[in-house]
Amino acid sequence: MDDELKPTLFDEQLQSKELQILKTSIPYLQEPQQKNLAIFAKILELQKTIHFFENDSSSLNICSMENPEENVVNMLNDIRPYCNEKEAENLDSFINMFQLFSAYDLLFR
Template identity: 35%
Template sequence: MVSQDQIQVMKAALPYVPPSGQRFLSVMAKMMELQNTISLFSKPRGEMSICAVENEKVEPLEMLQDIRRFCNGPTQERIDSLINTLVMVQILELSQDNNNT
């Protein structure tokens, strides 16, 4: 939503530009994305509410799995640990429910 085709082209061209131009193009691309983000949030709620989860119950496990796709390295490992912990808690809760019935 914030990155148009021309911004993606600029990013793809970065390795082919001299180092002095890489800094300029990179900053310019980020500034354009920031302008697009500001523009999105200054418009009526309709466009951004498409992406929002409002009336649904947000499941932490699902949210973490979605976020994990955009991480790597140590951050991804921390999220994996959180996911594993949540799964273990769910298993314990299920086993307690089964023991109580």
């Protein structure tokens, strides 16, 4: 697992320069202001999330339109960078097993 986590597709859709600036400033404030600004930032993120799904969620639906079997493998591969070594090994085993069953299904369908 990388020490530096990259934003997910979902996070990328909801982030803005202004929100990043707001969140970056939090550690430089005194404790009471940190708490208030952190809560404010999360409220803004929640508002953006609600607005996103009310208006245009099609950009996230791109992944769900693919073949369902491939979709599971793609999702697990995207989750993998957020896992520790043992979790990644377990995911790899599951992905291999899933691909094996999918290949078996294709051959004997």
